Every structure is written in structure tokens, then in C-alpha cells.
Amino acid sequence: MTDYAFAVAHHLLVFALAGIIAFEIAVMRPDMTAPDLRRVARVDLWYGIIAGAILIVGFSRATFAAKGWAYYSHNWMFWAKIGTFAVIGLLSIVPTISILRWRKSALEPGFAIPPREFRHAREHLYLEAALFPLLLIFAAGMARGYGIIP
Numbered sequence: 001m002t003d004y005a006f007a008v009a010h011h012l013l014v015f016a017l018a019g020i021i022a023f024e025i026a027v028m029r030p031d032m033t034a035p036d037l038r039r040v041a042r043v044d045l046w047y048g049i050i051a052g053a054i055l056i057v058g059f060s061r062a063t064f065a066a067k068g069w070a071y072y073s074h075n076w077m078f079w080a081k082i083g084t085f086a087v088i089g090l091l092s093i094v095p096t097i098s099i100l101r102w103r104k105s106a107l108e109p110g111f112a113i114p115p116r117e118f119r120h121a122r123e124h125l126y127l128e129a130a131l132f133p134l135l136l137i138f139a140a141g142m143a144r145g146y147g148i149i150p
Helices: 002-027 034-064 068-073 076-091 093-105 115-143
Strands: none
Touching (some): 002 034, 002 115, 034 076, 034 093, 076 115
């Protein structure tokens, strides 16, 4: 039952993170107002919380669940999945910093999101979304025994 509980939690968290990325892509526009930016900043905070929870649940699953750490630690697909997750996390820093900066600046009269900054943040969101399927590809292979390093 432990393995099942970790698997369910891990999958729900990963899909929640995908939903947050989709939300941010959908609502990010160059004409966002202060209330828009506050809402996006709150959702972006959940991005960080959920990403942290994914790491905790994922490594707990790899350590304490059915297959155990020995299975995962010798699997290149596991490490590719972890590396991809790390790259996605690093890419998310730019939109997060931008959103926080814009939220603060939006209180000033005549505020407008600088077009170059907006494009840069949006490009990072699209890269995150483009890399996300790799997590699922590596996870599916890893779960089926592919990638084991002899």
C-alpha cells in the first residue's frame, strides 16, 4: 500500500505542476494589471511548493517504496528524469523573478511590463512546457525496466 500511496501522490503532484505551467502560459499577457499579477504570483508560489513536494515524495518513493533505491540509482532514465526536472526548475526562475518584479512595479502609475522582459519570461514558460513530456517519457521507460546500468 505504501508504494501505491507514494505513486498516487507523485502523479497528482506532477499533473498539478503541469496545470500550473499551463495556467501561467494562458494568463501571462503584456497588459496584466496589479490584481492579475498578484493572482499569477500566488499561483507561481504554488509552483514552488508543489515542485518541492514532488522532490520529497519522489525521493521517498524511490527510497521506501517497492523497487527501492538500488533500482533507481542505477537507472540512467531516472537520472535523466531528475536532470530534466532540474532544468525545468531552473527555467522557472526567470518567470518567477519577473512576476515578482512586475507585481511590485505594478503599483506605480503608468506601469507597463517591458516587452523584452515579457518575451523572455514567456519563452522560459514555453521551454518548461516543451521539456515536461520528457519527464513522462523517462518515467514510463524507467518503470518498465529500461535504462538500468549494468
